[in-house]
Amino acid sequence: TAKGQILDKQTQKPLPYVTVGIVEKNIGTVSNYDGFFALKIPSSFSNTTIIISHLGYKSQQIPIKLLVDQNVSIYLETEYISLQEVIIRNIDPRDIVKKAYQNRYTNYSEEPVYITSFYREGVLKNNKYLNYSEAVLKVYKSSYTRGLDSDRVKLFKSRKIVNVDQKDTLIMKIKAGLKSCLTLDIAKNIPDFIDPEYIDSYNYSKIDIVSINSRNTYAIAFEQKDNTTEPLYKGTLYIDMESYAIVSADFEINPKYIKGTENLFIIKKSRKFLAKPEKIGYTVSYNLWNGKYYIGHIRGDLVINYRKRYHFFYNDFHAFLELASCQIDTANVVRFGKDEVMKTNTIFLDAKYVYDESFWGDYNTIAPEEKLNEALSRINSKIEEAHP
Numbered sequence: 001t002a003k004g005q006i007l008d009k010q011t012q013k014p015l016p017y018v019t020v021g022i023v024e025k026n027i028g029t030v031s032n033y034d035g036f037f038a039l040k041i042p043s044s045f046s047n048t049t050i051i052i053s054h055l056g057y058k059s060q061q062i063p064i065k066l067l068v069d070q071n072v073s074i075y076l077e078t079e080y081i082s083l084q085e086v087i088i089r090n091i092d093p094r095d096i097v098k099k100a101y102q103n104r105y106t107n108y109s110e111e112p113v114y115i116t117s118f119y120r121e122g123v124l125k126n127n128k129y130l131n132y133s134e135a136v137l138k139v140y141k142s143s144y145t146r147g148l149d150s151d152r153v154k155l156f157k158s159r160k161i162v163n164v165d166q167k168d169t170l171i172m173k174i175k176a177g178l179k180s181c182l183t184l185d186i187a188k189n190i191p192d193f194i195d196p197e198y199i200d201s202y203n204y205s206k207i208d209i210v211s212i213n214s215r216n217t218y219a220i221a222f223e224q225k226d227n228t229t230e231p232l233y234k235g236t237l238y239i240d241m242e243s244y245a246i247v248s249a250d251f252e253i254n255p256k257y258i259k260g261t262e263n264l265f266i267i268k269k270s271r272k273f274l275a276k277p278e279k280i281g282y283t284v285s286y287n288l289w290n291g292k293y294y295i296g297h298i299r300g301d302l303v304i305n306y307r308k309r310y311h312f313f314y315n316d317f318h319a320f321l322e323l324a325s326c327q328i329d330t331a332n333v334v335r336f337g338k339d340e341v342m343k344t345n346t347i348f349l350d351a352k353y354v355y356d357e358s359f360w361g362d363y364n365t366i367a368p369e370e371k372l373n374e375a376l377s378r379i380n381s382k383i384e385e386a387h388p
Contacts, residue, residue, distance in 0.1 A: 002067035009075035026328040093204035099244040107245035108144040114329040129375040133160040155342040231257040252281035275306040326364035
């Protein structure tokens with residue numbers, strides 16, 4: 001197991017969601033919110049190196065032997081792009097987005113693949129955990145020429161804790177979970193800010209050129225036009241300058257129009273309570289392997305405030321979901337049988353556990369944050385039985 005914490009060299013602050021892996025072996029994970037990572041590697045790869053890469057930073061290659069069974073601090077330097085290194089042209093950012101849409105079948109796999117993934121989700125109230133779930137999944141990712149409904153999920157292992165000391169009654173069911181996570185593959189499930197049919201609803205601007213995995217990338221900002229008042233997304237698309245592949249995106253429901261969107265995200269609530277979304281944001285990134293891009297990391301955060309009717313003070317609910325691709329397999333890929341498939345709207349079993357790294361065996365996971373570790377250690381719980 002290679003372990004470490006990744007930090008910004010200049011600010012000394014932890015860097016979350018950094019890609020860590022062995023590219024040629026399709027093994028990887030991402031750092032957690034505190035910048036920590038733990039990567040399980042077969043002993044046969046002990047003489048290879050891992051690559052650490054993050055948007056806007058210089059990638060690093062580090063021999064695995066330096067990271068085995070010890071926590072090492074790794075500092076990434078910001079990668080500045082000289083204007084002399086790129087051709088400065090009067091480019092319409094709308095055209096860049098249109099080319100990204102047109103080139104998606106070239107940049108993403110036309111063949112199905114297996115992606116072994118680690119998935120987790122949780123809900124916090126006023127910054128304290130109410131519940132937390134995690135699972136190892138095998139995703140049958142169909143060709144990008146086919147629809148999202150062709151994808152299938154097979155569950156390997158899962159477990160969940162519920163804070164039994166929590167006195168609150170369940171007042172609402174937040175629309176999130178695995179199905180929402182898979183929907184965030186924006187290169188396959190095209191959102192309106194990429195779809196040419198709706199592109200006229202947005203303003204686009206080229207705000208920067210950044211480096212991702214040592215490749216120059218357009219940073220295209222987008223926001224709905226002033227004459228459009230329905231709640232749409234705003235954010236930034238990162239599009240490769242050479243291939244026009246969408247390699248990353250950060251976006252959220254436009255804060256100007258987020259009020260009144262509770263019915264989009266809350267599917268069950270009590271009449272005794274008032275609820276209002278505060279922030280609905282997502283990040284998506286892809287990994288390049290053998291000339292094609294594959295989903296690498298998905299993160300969604302939903303912050304919702306609620307209060308009892310006729311009361312003055314709100315409480316904060318924060319629901320999150322996250323998926324990290326840990327291994328890609330392209331050999332002998334066949335669609336899962338009906339008896340193997342997990343329904344993506346399934347809620348994980350309400351079993352309780354304490355965090356035990358050995359439970360997952362050789363599977364890669366996202367390291368739990370310090371706050372999460374503290375929460376789990378205070379809860380009297382047990383490990384769920386592993387799935388086959």
